[in-house]
Amino acid sequence: MPSPLPSRRGLPRPLRRVGIDCTLIRPDRLTGVERYALSLVTELAALAPEELVLFTHPEAPPALTRLPVEQHPAPWKVRVPVDQAWLPWAAARARVTLLHTLAFPTPLLWRGRAAITVHDATFWLHPDSVSAGMRVYYGPLFPQALARASAVFTVSEASRVDLVRAAGLPAERVHVTPNGVDERFFEARAPEGPRAPYLLSVATLEPRKNLPALLDAFRLLRRQGRDLELVLVGRQGWAQSLPLGDLAPHVRLTGTLPDAELPALYAGAACLVLPSLYEGFGLPLVEAMAAGTPAVASAIPALREVGGDAALYADPRDPASFAGAIARVLDDRDAARARAALGRERARGFTWRACAEKTLAVYRSILRRR
Incomplete structure (x- = not known):
């Protein structure tokens, strides 16, 4: 499992260190959200491997672990302690300058710059279609995560419109990066x-x-x-x-x-x-x-x-x-x-490479700001 790349040890780390929460990518499930996460980081690893730091599930699939980028596996499988305790600690220890969560709210204890992907506005528009456990856990977390995010990514213009309307997000902070197709x-x-x-x-x-x-x-x-x-x-x-x-x-x-x-x-x-x-x-x-x-x-x-x-x-x-x-x-x-x-x-107009290029451009725009 890749850790910091051996060939890079002892060299200065780049100023842009984008941490990506990949703990949702597991070998036993690959729904649309997980497919987005795996495809996005695969293309980002091809575009800017030196800028990425991945935080992974302890049983991450080989398609993720073989990517030639710095990786840190979580010590546990349980969602809450990984989200709220391990992830902010690991990201700070890895000197991450921007933390991107691909489906879950930013950890409460993370104090650096943050980005978040919200795939749709179901949580706000159709709360009855979300499990009670998710409503209890994520309900208090999403507002603070969205309020402090430097960027919010979503996957369609329709979803952007819903998020602006239902979650009260400023339109300029919501970036549409459509899914691709393999x-x-x-x-x-x-x-x-x-x-x-x-x-x-x-x-x-x-x-x-x-x-x-x-x-x-x-x-x-x-x-x-x-x-x-x-x-x-x-x-x-x-x-x-x-x-x-x-x-x-x-x-x-x-x-x-x-x-x-x-x-x-x-x-x-x-x-x-x-x-x-x-x-x-x-x-x-x-x-x-x-x-x-x-x-x-x-x-x-x-x-x-x-x-x-x-x-x-x-x-x-x-x-x-x-x-x-x-x-x-x-x-x-x-x-x-x-x-x-x-x-x-x-x-043919939907590609994971385009999704990654747009995402990377937003990362770099955020990290150029003082």
Whole structure:
């Protein structure tokens, strides 16, 4: 596991030392937030390795630990003592000049400059879709973190607008750095051999992902005589049960899948369905677009921003609306292929390198200030 690089020992440390809290990156889960964190630091390590100091989970995956930058593993796995005790101590000891937390509020005891990524305004706009534990712990921490942050990063213009309105942030302190999409999704190929056509949804099983509405839409399609299966990819979240009932023989719950399996699953799907009630970006949508897979998404601002004219949209509160949009994809394959081609072209505009370059420019702007 990299520590300070051996070849650099004894040399003066650069004036810019950006500490990044990577403790959320674990080998057992890689949802959109963790994918953002890993992809961002990977690109930052390529752009400015001497300026980075990573603070990592004690069981960080090899994709993180092999990066050639200074790293400090946490001694514990428990969130609160790592956040509030170890992280500020370790960052001060490493002489960090700016500390960037990638999903969690800045530690109370950190006294240096700070930046924070807030992926969406769910915490403020939809508190009922956040677990009670998160509300209790993060509720008092977010206001102080946002008030003292030199920069707040978010992943879409829609999310920036929500944060300015709901969290009361000055617009000039909120920087949009959109997510990217990995090249492997552009190279995706469907698995060989016959199989039943399937709809695909990639989401953590939690209330704001709105999966019961998807099941209702899927039931309507089955009742129309459509021989479809539904594949749900994602880990179990909180407070979400999915009573499948009569749909059980036709629904496959995969849980979390290895990264290597996802592109082919996208490429083989008849349609990706993203029925979320609220999103900051919607990474599965751009991954499906890159794979050339038609998509139906909720008609919410962030997903419209990402998908543009390359996707169809439906009312997330109306399963019949989703069933109708999915039926359009299935019945008009020429139009679906045209939107899929447009989606692949559009997805090329979302890169992790651009996300990292914008982030790095903000770091350097902050650290030039006196």
